[in-house]
Amino acid sequence: xxxxxxxxxxxxxxxxxxxxxxxxxxxxxxxxxxxxxxxxxxxxxxxxxxxxxxxxxxxxxxxxxxxxxxxxxxxxxxxxxxxxxxxxxxxxxxxxxxxxxxxxxxxxxxxxxxxxxxxxxxxxxxxxxxxxxxxxxxxxxxxxxxxxxxxxxxxxxxxxxxxxxxxxxxxxxxxxxxxxxxxxxxxxxxxxxxxxxxxxxxxxxxxxxxxxxxxxxxxxxxxxxxxxxxxxxxxxxxxxxxxxxxxxxxxxxxxxxxxxxxxxxxxxxxxxxxxxxxxxxxxxxxxxxxxxxxxxxxxxxxxxxxxxxxxxxxxxxxxxxxxxxxxxxxxxxxxxxxxxxxxxxxxxxxxxxxxxxxxxxxxxxxxxxxxxxxxxxxxxxxxxxxxxxxxxxxxxxxxxxxxxxxxxxxxxxxxxxxxxxxxx
Numbered sequence: 001x002x003x004x005x006x007x008x009x010x011x012x013x014x015x016x017x018x019x020x021x022x023x024x025x026x027x028x029x030x031x032x033x034x035x036x037x038x039x040x041x042x043x044x045x046x047x048x049x050x051x052x053x054x055x056x057x058x059x060x061x062x063x064x065x066x067x068x069x070x071x072x073x074x075x076x077x078x079x080x081x082x083x084x085x086x087x088x089x090x091x092x093x094x095x096x097x098x099x100x101x102x103x104x105x106x107x108x109x110x111x112x113x114x115x116x117x118x119x120x121x122x123x124x125x126x127x128x129x130x131x132x133x134x135x136x137x138x139x140x141x142x143x144x145x146x147x148x149x150x151x152x153x154x155x156x157x158x159x160x161x162x163x164x165x166x167x168x169x170x171x172x173x174x175x176x177x178x179x180x181x182x183x184x185x186x187x188x189x190x191x192x193x194x195x196x197x198x199x200x201x202x203x204x205x206x207x208x209x210x211x212x213x214x215x216x217x218x219x220x221x222x223x224x225x226x227x228x229x230x231x232x233x234x235x236x237x238x239x240x241x242x243x244x245x246x247x248x249x250x251x252x253x254x255x256x257x258x259x260x261x262x263x264x265x266x267x268x269x270x271x272x273x274x275x276x277x278x279x280x281x282x283x284x285x286x287x288x289x290x291x292x293x294x295x296x297x298x299x300x301x302x303x304x305x306x307x308x309x310x311x312x313x314x315x316x317x318x319x320x321x322x323x324x325x326x327x328x329x330x331x332x333x334x335x336x337x338x339x340x341x342x343x344x345x346x347x348x349x350x351x352x353x354x355x356x357x358x359x360x361x362x363x364x365x366x367x368x369x370x371x372x373x374x375x376x377x378x379x380x381x382x383x384x385x386x387x388x389x390x391x392x393x394x395x396x397x398x399x400x401x402x403x404x405x406x407x408x409x410x411x412x413x414x415x416x417x418x419x420x421x422x423x424x
Contacts, residue, residue, distance in 0.1 A: 196258055260272045
């Protein structure tokens with residue numbers, strides 16, 4: 001079988017793969033992008049129907065193109081985001097090949113580069129950029145056994161309320177996805193139980209500016225990556241219905257039953273940690289701290305942004321908060337469905353190299369692996385807080401392309417020096 005060769009193979013044609021393709025193309029580095037499904041597939045088939053971007057259109061985009069339909073302060077829907085990424089890829093002429101699965105990558109014997117096995121034949125490349133992003137392997141706890149009879153799905157498989165059987169719904173996890181799904185179900189008339197763990201809860205907007213703007217001017221998007229093991233911060237924020245602050249206490253006043261962190265399941269009942277109030281208070285403290293920083297910034301810079309004292313108002317605590325449940329009999333509560341919104345794990349099992357932590361997380365610094373020629377893109381906190389957002393991954397992609405270009409120069413020098421020595 002003929003072996004196809006390229007300088008750099010990019011695996012994945014989501015926002016990360018498209019971004020690095022742009023920078024590689026600008027640098028004149030030959031490359032190929034492989035995608036096992038369609039461009040931006042996860043936006044198309046692994047998100048619920050009503051999902052919109054969590055950042056406004058003016059902020060969460062590539063620098064070279066605006067969203068064509070949604071206004072700058074709006075929140076584009078998932079299909080518009082997917083179409084935007086596909087249009088951008090066409091605009092930059094990204095060499096993307098869809099419907100090709102990368103099955104294995106290993107070192108070539110006795111020479112630099114990698115041997116890659118794909119569903120359409122072998123490829124050799126000097127470099128690999130694993131641009132498969134942060135949402136690789138849905139985490140599905142086996143806490144509630146299948147034989148218990150509940151309809152259990154991960155949040156990536158949730159589409160809309162009509163998809164679920166009649167009855168109450170338990171949502172486990174109160175990050176952006178869990179909070180938005182729980183609210184959608186509540187507004188659709190379902191009885192909803194939401195298990196809330198530790199989280200940050202920024203305001204959607206304050207004093208006339210979106211929280212994305214506040215994080216920018218306050219320097220929070222450029223925060224350095226935290227210590228290993230603390231890369232993921234659960235953040236509850238929503239762009240749904242024009243964007244609004246995710247307020248769990250208000251959800252409870254509207255009829256949602258809040259629970260503490262889910263600890264276990266036995267005898268038909270969920271065991272719940274006694275941490276609901278602590279988790280809510282922590283979220284409120286995060287919210288108020290950002291308001292304080294924003295107020296100080298306005299004062300220090302003399303900005304004409306109207307005060308918003310009502311943003312500090314707090315609704316009274318509902319019964320589920322003042323007397324939190326420590327155990328919940330699911331059948332007795334009428335719960336028929338459980339949605340696990342507890343995040344994702346990584347899956348780099350196709351890379352046959354000793355370049356990972358014991359738990360499978362890649363060893364890297366700003367996406368550069370200690371294994372020469374191997375790079376990663378789209379990881380949470382890859383270089384900064386904004387790394388896994390569309391605009392953030394674009395900047396990380398430039399760094400990766402620059403590193404590949406630097407290595408090109410070293411290889412070129414070696415080749416030229418060897419040729420000069422041979423000619424001497």
